[in-house]
Amino acid sequence: MAKKGAAAKLWARSTILMVIILVLGFGTVIARLFYLQVYQAEELQQRAVEQQLHDTTVSAKRGSIFDKNGNILAQSITVWNVVLAPANFKKDDEQSRKIVAKGLASILEMDQDEIFKKTHENSYYVVLKNKVETGIKNKIIEFEDKIYKENKISGVINLIEDYKRYYTHDDFAGSILGFVGADGQGLEGVEYEYDDELNGNTGRIVIAQDAHNQPLPYQYEQKVEAADGSDVVLTIDETIQGIMEKYVRETIKEFNVSNRGCAIMMNVKTGAILGFACEGSFNPNDPFEIADQNVVNEIKALPKDKQAEAETKALNAQWRNKGVSDTYVPGSVFKMVTASAVLSEGLIKDDTTFHCEGKYVPYEGASPITCWDSAGHGIQTLEEALCNSCNPAFMQMGMDYLGREKFYNYYVGFGFSEKTGIDLPGESEDVFFNKKDQPAGMDLMDLAVASFGQNFKITPIQMVTACAAIANGGKLMQPYVVQQVVDSNGNVVKNTEPEVKRQVISESVAADVCSMLEHNARSGGATNGYVAGYRIGGKTGTSQKIVDEEGNETNDYIASFCGIAPCDDPEIALLCYFDTPDPTINYYGSAVAGPCFRNIMSEVLPYLGVEKVFAQDEMTQAETSIKDYSGMTLEDAKAELEKLDLTVQVAGSGEKVIAQNPQAYSNVPNQGTVVLYTDEESRSQKVVVPDFKGCSISDVNYLASTHNLNLCIVGSSSEYTASYAKSQDIPAGKQVDPYTVVTVVFNQDNSIM
Numbered sequence: 001m002a003k004k005g006a007a008a009k010l011w012a013r014s015t016i017l018m019v020i021i022l023v024l025g026f027g028t029v030i031a032r033l034f035y036l037q038v039y040q041a042e043e044l045q046q047r048a049v050e051q052q053l054h055d056t057t058v059s060a061k062r063g064s065i066f067d068k069n070g071n072i073l074a075q076s077i078t079v080w081n082v083v084l085a086p087a088n089f090k091k092d093d094e095q096s097r098k099i100v101a102k103g104l105a106s107i108l109e110m111d112q113d114e115i116f117k118k119t120h121e122n123s124y125y126v127v128l129k130n131k132v133e134t135g136i137k138n139k140i141i142e143f144e145d146k147i148y149k150e151n152k153i154s155g156v157i158n159l160i161e162d163y164k165r166y167y168t169h170d171d172f173a174g175s176i177l178g179f180v181g182a183d184g185q186g187l188e189g190v191e192y193e194y195d196d197e198l199n200g201n202t203g204r205i206v207i208a209q210d211a212h213n214q215p216l217p218y219q220y221e222q223k224v225e226a227a228d229g230s231d232v233v234l235t236i237d238e239t240i241q242g243i244m245e246k247y248v249r250e251t252i253k254e255f256n257v258s259n260r261g262c263a264i265m266m267n268v269k270t271g272a273i274l275g276f277a278c279e280g281s282f283n284p285n286d287p288f289e290i291a292d293q294n295v296v297n298e299i300k301a302l303p304k305d306k307q308a309e310a311e312t313k314a315l316n317a318q319w320r321n322k323g324v325s326d327t328y329v330p331g332s333v334f335k336m337v338t339a340s341a342v343l344s345e346g347l348i349k350d351d352t353t354f355h356c357e358g359k360y361v362p363y364e365g366a367s368p369i370t371c372w373d374s375a376g377h378g379i380q381t382l383e384e385a386l387c388n389s390c391n392p393a394f395m396q397m398g399m400d401y402l403g404r405e406k407f408y409n410y411y412v413g414f415g416f417s418e419k420t421g422i423d424l425p426g427e428s429e430d431v432f433f434n435k436k437d438q439p440a441g442m443d444l445m446d447l448a449v450a451s452f453g454q455n456f457k458i459t460p461i462q463m464v465t466a467c468a469a470i471a472n473g474g475k476l477m478q479p480y481v482v483q484q485v486v487d488s489n490g491n492v493v494k495n496t497e498p499e500v501k502r503q504v505i506s507e508s509v510a511a512d513v514c515s516m517l518e519h520n521a522r523s524g525g526a527t528n529g530y531v532a533g534y535r536i537g538g539k540t541g542t543s544q545k546i547v548d549e550e551g552n553e554t555n556d557y558i559a560s561f562c563g564i565a566p567c568d569d570p571e572i573a574l575l576c577y578f579d580t581p582d583p584t585i586n587y588y589g590s591a592v593a594g595p596c597f598r599n600i601m602s603e604v605l606p607y608l609g610v611e612k613v614f615a616q617d618e619m620t621q622a623e624t625s626i627k628d629y630s631g632m633t634l635e636d637a638k639a640e641l642e643k644l645d646l647t648v649q650v651a652g653s654g655e656k657v658i659a660q661n662p663q664a665y666s667n668v669p670n671q672g673t674v675v676l677y678t679d680e681e682s683r684s685q686k687v688v689v690p691d692f693k694g695c696s697i698s699d700v701n702y703l704a705s706t707h708n709l710n711l712c713i714v715g716s717s718s719e720y721t722a723s724y725a726k727s728q729d730i731p732a733g734k735q736v737d738p739y740t741v742v743t744v745v746f747n748q749d750n751s752i753m
Helices: 002-039 041-052 094-108 112-118 134-151 189-193 238-254 293-300 304-319 331-344 382-388 391-413 444-450 460-471 507-523 589-607 616-621 634-643 697-706
Strands: 053-058 072-084 126-132 157-167 203-208 222-224 231-234 261-267 273-279 354-356 378-380 475-477 482-486 492-495 500-503 537-544 557-565 572-579 623-625 647-651 659-661 667-669 673-677 710-714 723-728 741-748
Touching (some): 072 094, 094 126, 094 134, 112 126, 126 134, 126 157, 134 157, 238 261, 238 572, 261 460, 261 589, 293 304, 331 382, 331 391, 331 507, 331 557, 331 589, 354 391, 378 382, 382 507, 391 444, 460 475, 460 507, 460 557, 460 572, 507 537, 537 589, 557 589, 572 589, 589 741, 634 647, 634 673, 667 710, 667 741, 697 723, 697 741
Parallel strands (some): 710 741
Antiparallel strands (some): 053 203, 072 126, 261 273, 354 378, 475 500, 482 492, 537 557, 623 667, 659 673, 723 741
């Protein structure tokens, strides 16, 4: 019995032990299952999906960029990525791999051995080359057809559709458009600022695969379509932009401008930017190539270890939008702001005058500051001081009439103390004395020189925005370069409306300053920007740079011209700005920037439909279009021409007109002369064009008259400064028909500030 009891106890203990073991074992399994199914469920599901699915992205088409008239400036064109599917090669079929590697290496200009190695990878997606264009794609398709027919090779080469950014006019508007990187992301300009809108949403192709990584039948494939990006419509006008770029480039070349130049044109009533030319820029189709060959040569001449750093610096410089990201000393163009301030405060009366003896001492104990005219301008009104660009007069306005607080209030009011907020990246702030402590941070000498635009820095976009405020009746507008954003279905998702930030000056004050600017362009210091027949207003600027871009002291200058048109109902404001023209040629704003302003306006205003209206003293600049008089009787032709107030010169002894000069349908200056030829013998007569360059207007008129030539004058004389002939469209010494029209361009004296 004792043995049976001991055995029973042993069995009971064993049973309990087995139960405990089973409970612990199953408990562990259950706990593990619970952990896997609850705590690790999401992770395990993701890992399972990754093993079972092959995921390929589908690129979205980036939106296009248009000018205001619908002309394409940037678009994404279809290209293809060349992809291998090595897993589709038959096992141990080395011959097929060699055929494919050799053929693709030839088409793609790649290493054959490199491709051959890739054919052995256990994958369905091995990228060989990205973004090949249509010609390469067609060659690959032909190659696929060939190897299938000859070798029964198929399914190992895939062409995946993708997109490549293309800019239709290469370096046109590069600083505005910007460019994209290799991944299609915007890096500069509008491409960067509106990257979210231009970028679409990528799609996906998801393919199910078995345990051996083989794709399952087509019905297991799912595709999520890519959503294309939105289009962006700029305020930039392609025609105006082209005109501006042309003349900015010409000016840079003529005056050997070493640190680039720019021109900005704004619609004064809306703030829309019509043209923004930053030359010395880059080609967005190849943004990582340095555009300036001189810079390339300079980098090559450097030691090898210095070249990479210099190249990076050069690329950043050419990508930089000079009109938005650079600050500059405005110089005398700022005098339009000071004039607006003293008029707004009611501090200037009709009989208020300013005295200039060639220098001015701002306050007792200060060093005198000289005027550009060392002889002095004597007694002047405000308008005369503006036309003379007289620094002493404007220092008097700042010191004796405005004072630091009022001056700074207008500086803030015109928008110089803050960024304009233009929709372009990289906008800089102004640099204004002790900016954080104004107006107390501006001492008396600061006030004196600031009154004529010296020793502080603003951006070009700030200056042209302030000028537009004077032109439009005193309203400071929000500048912008994008008019609309339109989605891929054609819906307008954003439309920029003109925004008035504030009323800076009254309409009457604005009108008075516009009148002064017009007088300045007609007969003052800004006549180099004048265009006959148009009511141009403008102001020159010649400012000395205090330090260069490296922070070193310098004697370099900035030449600028800022103006408006037409002054009776202003539509546009334009700033032309050139950083460091060659001083051995010329560095004054009147000589460098004025003609650029004039040339741009002379083409843009007719393009915008602004009609010429000549003042009485401009009638010699007006032109009359003549028709074809050949075949008419001499008497009838003479009668028609005399009705046009043109002088008739008859050559020959015939009774009918057989030819004429100037030619039919050309323009003849009013009160000019037309030659009517009545026989062949008389047509052989020629006259020689004299050299007009450097002559005064009266001398040019005399030379044209004595040489039997019609004269068309571009530019204007000034009651404040002398003008001289700068260029002529027909070279001196050339033989031409009598009374050919010769166009002579006049500039004012180069020394005007």
